[in-house]
Each structure stands twice: as structure tokens, then as C-alpha cells.
Amino acid sequence: MDNLSMVTDLYEFSMANGYRQTIDEEQGVFDIFFRKVPDQGSFVISAGLEQVVKSLQNFHFDESDITYLRSLHLFKENFLDYLKTFKFDCQVSAIPEGTPVFPREPMLTIKGPLLQTQLFETLLLSILNHQSLIATKARRITYAAGKRPVMEFGARRAQGPESATYGARAAVIGGCTSTSNVLAAKKFGIPSAGTMAHAWIEAFPDELTAFEKWAEVYPDNASLLVDTYDVLKSGVPNAIKVFRKLKQAGHQPVGIRIDSGDITQLARGARKLLDDAGFPDAKITASNALDEHVIQSLLGEGAPLDNFGVGEKLITSASSPVLSGVYKLAAIEQNNQLIPKIKVSASREKLTLPGLKQVYRLYYPGTKHAFADVIALQDEKLDKPIDVIKANPLATKRDHMIDDYDAVPLQEKVLDATNLKTDLPAVFDIQKHSKEMLAEIPAATQRLVNPDEFPVYITQKLANLQDELLQRDKVFK
Numbered sequence: 434m435d436n437l438s439m440v441t442d443l444y445e446f447s448m449a450n451g452y453r454q455t456i457d458e459e460q461g462v463f464d465i466f467f468r469k470v471p472d473q474g475s476f477v478i479s480a481g482l483e484q485v486v487k488s489l490q491n492f493h494f495d496e497s498d499i500t501y502l503r504s505l506h507l508f509k510e511n512f513l514d515y516l517k518t519f520k521f522d523c524q525v526s527a528i529p530e531g532t533p534v535f536p537r538e539p540m541l542t543i544k545g546p547l548l549q550t551q552l553f554e555t556l557l558l559s560i561l562n563h564q565s566l567i568a569t570k571a572r573r574i575t576y577a578a579g580k581r582p583v584m585e586f587g588a589r590r591a592q593g594p595e596s597a598t599y600g601a602r603a604a605v606i607g608g609c610t611s612t613s614n615v616l617a618a619k620k621f622g623i624p625s626a627g628t629m630a631h632a633w634i635e636a637f638p639d640e641l642t643a644f645e646k647w648a649e650v651y652p653d654n655a656s657l658l659v660d661t662y663d664v665l666k667s668g669v670p671n672a673i674k675v676f677r678k679l680k681q682a683g684h685q686p687v688g689i690r691i692d693s694g695d696i697t698q699l700a701r702g703a704r705k706l707l708d709d710a711g712f713p714d715a716k717i718t719a720s721n722a723l724d725e726h727v728i729q730s731l732l733g734e735g736a737p738l739d740n741f742g743v744g745e746k747l748i749t750s751a752s753s754p755v756l757s758g759v760y761k762l763a764a765i766e767q768n769n770q771l772i773p774k775i776k777v778s779a780s781r782e783k784l785t786l787p788g789l790k791q792v793y794r795l796y797y798p799g800t801k802h803a804f805a806d807v808i809a810l811q812d813e814k815l816d817k818p819i820d821v822i823k824a825n826p827l828a829t830k831r832d833h834m835i836d837d838y839d840a841v842p843l844q845e846k847v848l849d850a851t852n853l854k855t856d857l858p859a860v861f862d863i864q865k866h867s868k869e870m871l872a873e874i875p876a877a878t879q880r881l882v883n884p885d886e887f888p889v890y891i892t893q894k895l896a897n898l899q900d901e902l903l904q905r906d907k908v909f910k
């Protein structure tokens with residue numbers, strides 16, 4: 434990953450320079466969390482941690498960066514010197530990539546010199562918000578597709594090449610099986626996949642010749658695009674002619690792609706033609722502005738589809754294009770003493786959770802069935818039974834008692850100043866982890882429309898700390 438240290442908002446530099454001149458000795462603790470889930474879903478699939486770790490490992494400023502920052506006439510030389518010899522000195526804990534995460538849960542916590550932790554805000558949010566957004570959208574799309582593979586086809590419609598490439602990575606975390614983006618495939622070990630464009634068909638005198646020439650060049654990879662002229666009258670009959678020749682020559686025909694029109698009707702007609710011609714194994718791929726709802730509708734109609742190619746709606750999360758993850762100060766440390774902090778704003782919804790925390794997933798005892806999450810202070814031991822309170826400050830009936838449970842902590846240590854090399858899982862291992870974690874949460878929480886809310890609680894101790902800080906600031910009384 435390139436050095437992205439300058440991808441930050443000016444105010445992070447302004448504050449960092451200010452800390453250097455004022456409270457330079459203090460440590461900061463920041464949490465990353467979100468309040469709202471895209472597409473009115475109930476959870477987000479966390480993604481982007483590998484790029485966070487790599488960007489932190491590579492965080493530095495070169496001579497031209499320092500010269501530019503100096504030219505702004507905003508910063509003191511002692512701050513520019515600090516940047517010139519920047520040495521990462523923080524600890525990062527995070528919920529592993531692929532995990533379903535719920536509102537208000539700290540996905541990532543960073544502790545270290547206030548100046549450093551402040552400087553990372555924009556970059557870390559930019560990475561995690563983007564990849565988690567796309568992984569979440571991909572989870573919805575692949576959920577709708579069921580066992581049918583979904584290829585990521587979005588590079589041309591992504592918001593630029595970088596979003597295309599990291600978006601493809603996130604799409605695989607969310608369940609896609611391959612990508613047409615060759616750089617993403619190379620970089621992250623994702624199978625590269627693809628068919629052909631209409632240009633190939635148009636470039637030859639007629640459709641049959643185009644298919645034949647393709648089959649000559651790629652006899653074992655003939656997935657033919659059949660909708661350039663007429664799917665059922667021309668495209669599929671021509672494909673069948675080519676498949677017959679391929680079969681005679683000992684090759685296994687791959688299938689067809691339909692990219693326009695009423696996909697259900699066309700796929701039904703195509704399936705019948707292929708089956709009648711003796712090609713029941715030829716696969717039918719659908720594409721064309723697909724998303725989770727179109728896929729559900731197609732499959733609900735019984736469309737005989739084997740694969741999906743999904744581009745623009747996935748790579749841009751078109752129906753809900755923002756994940757508003759935030760980076761909030763949870764504590765500062767002065768002379769080795771942790772001082773919890775809270776952000777109070779006009780809206781109670783925006784109240785933050787103070788202190789160093791851990792998130793626990795609670796399971797029915799002895800099972801893999803999760804029923805709630807609890808956010809606790811890091812140094813507290815969970816009671817049994819446990820008195821908990823809804824994490825959403827706007828919730829009614831906030832108090833709850835949980836008798837028995839197995840608790841599994843979600844945040845893990847990923848990086849610290851003395852251990853800059855962390856083994857990071859490969860993208861398909863993350864996908865596997867994601868599927869396992871999804872299998873543990875209730876089906877009703879996973880459905881696409883009006884999903885059931887998965888309860889997220891805070892412990893009494895954390896609630897008391899929050900109240901204490903609120904009382905001190907004399908608000909919401």
C-alpha cells in the first residue's frame with residue numbers, strides 16, 4: 434500500500450501540532466464505531482483492517498511532505514521535526530475482518546500518543562468505512578444469490594481505481610467468489626473471472642463467427658454473451674452450434690451470459706434450448722444492474738440461473754452509499770492514569786461510550802447460537818446473571834437481565850509499537866470466518882427486509898461511568 438499519511442483532513446494536523454505545543458505527554462484512546470447500518474440492515478461486515486494495519490506500519494512523511502506542510506505557515510518546527518522522524522507508537526485492537534458488527538460497538542480501538550492517534554482519524558475512517566460498506570453490500574447480494582456464485586464486475590463503475598480494487602477485496606469478504614478486476618485478483622489472490630463484451634460480437638461480421646472465433650481461442654472458457662441481437666432466436670442457437678463443435682473436439686462448454694431484457698423469461702427459454710440440445714451442464718450467468726432485490730425477484734420467479742455478475746450496484750453500494758463510521762475519543766491517559774471521556778451533543782443518540790472497552794458476543798450456554806452483544810469496560814469481569822442496559826440511548830425499556838451465557842470477546846490485539854509485523858489472514862480465510870460468524874447469529878437478523886434487531890447492551894458499570902460523566906457535565910438532567 435502506498436504511503437497515505439497525507440490523506441487526512443487539515444484539522445488533524447492542526448490539532449496534532451497543537452497537542453505538541455500543549456499537552457504533548459498525553460495518551461489518547463479512540464474508538465471507531467457506527468450508529469446506522471446501510472440499507473436498513475441490522476449489521477455491518479467489518480472490512481479493511483489489513484489496509485489499516487499496512488498504512489499504520491508505513492506511516493511516514495518524506496521531505497516533500499514536510500516542505501509542503503511548512504509552506505502552510507501553520508505549524509511549529511518541533512512538530513515538523515516530529516513528523517520527519519515519525520515512529521509509530523500505538524496499540525491497536527480490532528474486531529477481525531468479516532465479523533458481523535452491530536451499531537455502537539467499537540470495531541477498532543487505538544491507544545497511543547494523542548498527537549499520533551489524532552493524526553490517524555481520517556485515514557482509518559476512510560479505509561474502514563469504504564471496505565465495510567462494500568463488504569456489507571456484498572453480503573446482502575450474495576445472501577440473495579444463495580449458493581450461486583457472484584462475480585464482482587464493478588471496476589468500470591467504481592468511484593475510481595482505488596475504490597474498484599479495495600472494493601473488490603471487500604466484495605469477496607462479503608461473499609463474492611471472483612472478480613473481473615485483474616489488479617484486485619493479483620493483489621489479493623482472488624480468482625479472476627470474466628466472459629466477453631458486446632464489442633467482441635460486434636467486431637465480427639456476424640454473431641456465429643464471433644462465437645466460433647472465441648471458441649477457437651478459448652475452447653475451455655467459452656462463456657458466450659448471447660444478447661447482442663436476439664437471445665432466443667439468435668444468441669442461444671448460435672451458442673449451441675459452437676458448443677456442439679466444442680463437444681466433438683472433447684471440450685466442455687461453459688455456458689452463456691444474459692445481460693438485458695427480462696432475465697427470467699430469457700433464462701427459462703435459454704435453459705430449455707440448452708437442455709433440449711443436450712447441454713444441461715451449460716451454465717447461465719445473469720448480469721445487468723443486478724442487486725440483492727433484483728436477484729431475489731429473479732430467483733423468486735424461478736429463473737434458472739447459475740451465476741451472477743454484479744457491478745455498479747455492488748461496488749458503489751448504490752442504494753445506500755455511505756457508512757458513517759466515526760472516530761471518537763474514549764479516554765486520555767495522564768501520568769499513567771486513564772481519564773474516561775464522553776462526547777455529549779444536543780442529541781442523546783450521539784452520546785459516546787467512555788473508557789477502554791471490550792465487546793462480547795453472548796451465546797446460549799454450550800451452543801454456537803449468539804443472542805446478544807455486550808460492551809463492557811476492559812477491566813471488568815462479566816457477572817452471571819448480568820444486569821445490562823440497551824446500548825442505544827434512545828431505546829425504551831433499556832434494562833435487561835441475562836441469566837446464563839457463554840461470552841466470547843470480539844476485539845483482538847492487532848498491532849503495537851514493538852510488533853509491527855502482524856500475520857494477517859488471506860481474503861478467503863476472512864470470507865470463511867465471516868460465514869461462520871454469520872451462521873451464529875439469528876436468521877431473522879440476517880434477512881434483507883425489516884431484519885430483527887440483534888440486541889446490543891452495555892454493562893451496568895459502563896452505564897454508571899457514562900452517567901457519572903454526564904452528571905459531571907450537567908447535561909440531560
Ligand SMILES: Nc1ncnc2c1ncn2[C@@H]1O[C@H](COP(=O)(O)OP(=O)(O)OP(=O)(O)O)[C@@H](O)[C@H]1O
Pocket residue numbers: 692693694695696697698720721722723727730731734
Ligand atoms: N424478471 C425480472 N425481474 C426483475 N428485474 C428484472 C428482471 N429482468 C431484468 N430485470 C432487471 O431490470 C432492470 C432493467 O432491465 P432492462 O432490461 O430494462 O435493462 P436496460 O438496462 O434498460 O436494458 P439494456 O441493458 O438493454 O439497456 C435491470 O436491473 C435488470 O437486471
Ligand SMILES: O=P(O)(O)OC[C@H]1O[C@H](OP(=O)(O)OP(=O)(O)O)[C@H](O)[C@@H]1O
Pocket residue numbers: 586587589590630692720721722723742743744745746
Ligand atoms: O450492470 P452492472 O451490474 O454494472 O454489471 C456490469 C455491466 O458492465 C457491462 O456492461 P457495460 O458497462 O459494457 O454497459 P451496458 O450497461 O450497456 O451493458 C456488462 O455487460 C454488465 O452489464
Ligand SMILES: O=C(O)c1cccnc1
Pocket residue numbers: 586587613626627628629630690720742744
Ligand atoms: O467479464 C464480464 O463478463 C464482465 C466484466 C466486467 C463488466 N461486465 C462484464
